[in-house]
Amino acid sequence: MHTPEFGVEGQSVVVTGASRGIGRAIAETFAAAGADVTICSRSMERVGPVAEGIDRADGGRALAVECDVRDRGDVEALFEAAVEEFGRVDALVSNAGGEFVAAFEDISENGWEAVTDLNLGGTYRCAQVAGEYMRADGGGTIVNLASVNGQHPAPGESHYGAAKAGVIRLTETLAVEWAEYGIRVNCIAPGLIQTPGVAETLGIDESEVPPREQVDRRIGHPEEIADLVCFLCSPAASFLNGETVTAKGVPRAGNAMNVDLGLQ
Ligand SMILES: NC(=O)c1ccc[n+]([C@@H]2O[C@H](COP(=O)([O-])OP(=O)(O)OC[C@H]3O[C@@H](n4cnc5c(N)ncnc54)[C@H](OP(=O)(O)O)[C@@H]3O)[C@@H](O)[C@H]2O)c1
Secondary structure, eight states: OOOOOOOOTTOEEEEESOSSHHHHHHHHHHHHTTOEEEEEESOHHHHHHHHHHHHHSSSSOEEEEEOOTTOHHHHHHHHHHHHHHHSSOOEEEEOOOOOOOOOGGGOOHHHHHHHHIIIIIHHHHHHHHHHHHHHHHTOEEEEEEOOGGGTSOOTTOHHHHHHHHHHHHHHHHHHHHHGGGTEEEEEEEEOOBOOHHHHHHHOOOGGGOOOTTOOSSOOBOHHHHHHHHHHHHSGGGTTOOSOEEEEOSSOOSSOTTHHHHTOO
């Protein structure tokens, strides 16, 4: 009888933007499943305690690195540190991202550059550096964090939507180019997920978030994205490549929560 292989135990995984939110949940979930995680954010003060918490819990080990994904040298140093500590890199989760909401006519050159370079440029840079190690090691998996805003237009999200649409196409292209090296590249397009970033922008209180058991009309939990990332990096997902998995609770167009939150 066939036993499904959902495990990621023993993998060495790099997770960007893991000081809080979805990235933190991804790092903690991988570690709980027995993976070794190298996590980064722009501040050791913020990402260091996350690694310490992981090391205190049962499961895989954690290494924290200060790294701004907009900086090529930082990204190279991140992967060097991961390889030095854990011997190799099996998986990359390009999660670092962010945005501000603004009408297109109000977005300055700086604002456009900041959002596109973080969300798309950071994904490009991390994949390029990770790919060097993975090609030399005979394979790996990459999961990029896109967004439903990269699939459907939303007012105030022109820069972010363009960048996330770019992440989706970059994912598809890399999957085609790197299949011959044994590297699978997929991405996840989350709907609205309760994170500190969303709380800052929309002011949603953690206590207002319904439990995972509720199917219809709710905001998502970071752990629901983390579980999906683990699946995509596991052998169980071996025939998934170049896909965008949309995770938004209900199959409506756009972000299912927009109506309830009065965003458009
Ligand atoms: N939450 C949602 O509803 C939602 C929906 C769709 C897609 N997403 C995507 O999911 C990802 C995570 O979102 P989130 O809501 O968890 O965000 P968040 O709560 O704002 O956390 C963002 C994380 O990224 C790090 N970060 C920001 N800029 C960075 C940089 N230049 N270099 C390295 N790390 C950086 C932050 O750490 P420091 O500040 O310490 O650097 C933080 O750990 C993003 O790509 C986002 O676009 C989120």
